[in-house]
Amino acid sequence: MNHDDNPYYVAFLREKQARTEVEQLLEASTRQLYEKNLLLQQKINQIQQQQQSMIQQEKMALLGTLAAGIAHEINNPLAFILSNVETFGNYSQLLLKTVQDQQHRTTEHIMLVAEDLPELISETSEGLARIEAIVKNLLFFARADSDSPTDIQLAEALEFTLQLLQPMLHHTELHRNFLPVASVRFQLNELNQVLLNIIVNAVQAYEAVPERANLIQLHLSQTEQHVICKICDNGCGMSTDTLNRMFDAFFTTKDVGCGTGVGMAIVLRALQQHQCKIEVHSELGQGTEVAIFFPR
Amino acid sequence: MKGIIFNVLEDMIVQQCGMQVWNELLQQHAPQNRVYISAKSYEAAELFSIAQDVATRLNLPLQQVVKAFGQFLFHGLASRHQDVVAQFTDFTSLVLGIHHVIHTEVNKLYHDPSLPTISGRLITANQIELHYSSPRQLCFCAEGLLFGAAEHFNKHISISHPVCMHHGSPHCVLLVDIQDES
Numbered sequence A: 001m002n003h004d005d006n007p008y009y010v011a012f013l014r015e016k017q018a019r020t021e022v023e024q025l026l027e028a029s030t031r032q033l034y035e036k037n038l039l040l041q042q043k044i045n046q047i048q049q050q051q052q053s054m055i056q057q058e059k060m061a062l063l064g065t066l067a068a069g070i071a072h073e074i075n076n077p078l079a080f081i082l083s084n085v086e087t088f089g090n091y092s093q094l095l096l097k098t099v100q101d102q103q104h105r106t107t108e109h110i111m112l113v114a115e116d117l118p119e120l121i122s123e124t125s126e127g128l129a130r131i132e133a134i135v136k137n138l139l140f141f142a143r144a145d146s147d148s149p150t151d152i153q154l155a156e157a158l159e160f161t162l163q164l165l166q167p168m169l170h171h172t173e174l175h176r177n178f179l180p181v182a183s184v185r186f187q188l189n190e191l192n193q194v195l196l197n198i199i200v201n202a203v204q205a206y207e208a209v210p211e212r213a214n215l216i217q218l219h220l221s222q223t224e225q226h227v228i229c230k231i232c233d234n235g236c237g238m239s240t241d242t243l244n245r246m247f248d249a250f251f252t253t254k255d256v257g258c259g260t261g262v263g264m265a266i267v268l269r270a271l272q273q274h275q276c277k278i279e280v281h282s283e284l285g286q287g288t289e290v291a292i293f294f295p296r
Numbered sequence B: 001m002k003g004i005i006f007n008v009l010e011d012m013i014v015q016q017c018g019m020q021v022w023n024e025l026l027q028q029h030a031p032q033n034r035v036y037i038s039a040k041s042y043e044a045a046e047l048f049s050i051a052q053d054v055a056t057r058l059n060l061p062l063q064q065v066v067k068a069f070g071q072f073l074f075h076g077l078a079s080r081h082q083d084v085v086a087q088f089t090d091f092t093s094l095v096l097g098i099h100h101v102i103h104t105e106v107n108k109l110y111h112d113p114s115l116p117t118i119s120g121r122l123i124t125a126n127q128i129e130l131h132y133s134s135p136r137q138l139c140f141c142a143e144g145l146l147f148g149a150a151e152h153f154n155k156h157i158s159i160s161h162p163v164c165m166h167h168g169s170p171h172c173v174l175l176v177d178i179q180d181e182s
Helices: A007-101 A106-141 A154-164 A188-207 A240-245 A263-273 B003-017 B019-029 B044-058 B062-080 B091-096 B098-109 B139-152
Strands: A150-152 A172-178 A184-186 A214-222 A226-233 A277-283 A287-295 B117-124 B127-133 B157-163 B172-178
Touching (some): A007 A106, A007 A154, A007 B098, A154 A188, A184 A287, A188 A214, A188 A226, A188 A263, B003 B019, B003 B062, B091 B127, B091 B139, B127 B139, B139 B157
Antiparallel strands (some): A214 A226, B157 B172
16 A cells, blocks of 8 residues: 555654644744843843942942042141141251351241241151051052951951041041950951941931931950941931842942942952851931951 | 654654554664654664664665765755755855854754764865764764755765774764766
8 A cells, every 4th residue: 555545644744744843833932042041141241240340330439439538638747748848948948048147146046946846847747657557557458468368356457447437437426345356357358348338338327317416336246156346327227128128239229320239239248258247237217237247 | 862863763764664664663772652852862872773773674784874864864954944054055155064053053952962073174165174073973974964965955975084983083084075067
């Protein structure tokens, strides 16, 4: 019997053709899925790049804040150092002239110089010391050899951060309650960034309540397992919704263009990388307490 | 080995030897109630056993059967994926596009298709050198596929196989000579 006369064979071919067509439909869908997946992956990569760029932008913004503060801090002593140096110059001229002329006013001139000189020198030294301290803080913040965790005294790190933020803290009452605690292991520049972000947030929180005296309380204590650093402010506080989302990347309550919303995401990431925990308690209108638990 | 290869093998055997032969081959060389789905993977050993059996039944060398299957396979695949073949204007561009175009398309459709490594270069306008390597050593199937492709583009070719994995080389060299149209 010819194949074409066999109804079962004809049915077999028909079924086979149907199956081939179904598989082709499936393959077309698979191809579309593959291509969409590829596109999705490209978008994810793009988003990740943008996130990295935003994080970098946040770091640069923080750096900008610091730079402005540091410039201001250096500028003050610099102004009177320059003025004093100019006076030194005048005095030298005067002394030289006096020695050369041997005039009768010699004693009067020397007395004037002798009277003013100690103050000028003391003031200039103080100004230079202030600049030296600022540069030292800056070097502490930007220490290049801090790529791996080192033993850090939290009190010292907090003080450095406070000094860097000095221009922002002029009208702030700072309460320190530092109990003796063990050193913590942390990457230095990351710890600086964590503390800076939290304290800057505290400052911005009480700036939102201008009628209240600004207060930041810093506590250091320890348990058997942890060294605990608490930073409390009496600022505007956060709603439960904000509190729940505060570590989400790109979440911000600030006006458009005023915040990238990655600051606390960076804080969380840095803390998690160092096996630290963070707890935040906040009451709207009352203030916020941020507690960091460093492993011992 | 992807099910689509077994599907085309079934087409060839049913067409040339009848449905009963295919049933017998399956009964002898595949697990009970085996069905081949194009996108699923199956043991390559099943294909080799079936091909060996066919060679024995036809009293032909295995290599010849595998080559004939390769030629049939090209047409089977081309008819199922006409849009892929339509991307090529001639035989040469298809052969040189095996890695970058055809294998890319295959990767879109099938998870882990275990493709051979094939690279080609044009020696002259009428000669292509192909390097083939695969743990399955199906270089004769590759030869058949090339003959199938030539047939598709109405070209006559001859293939020499001076270096072969079956003789201990890490890869095969296939020299494809395209005959001038006259």
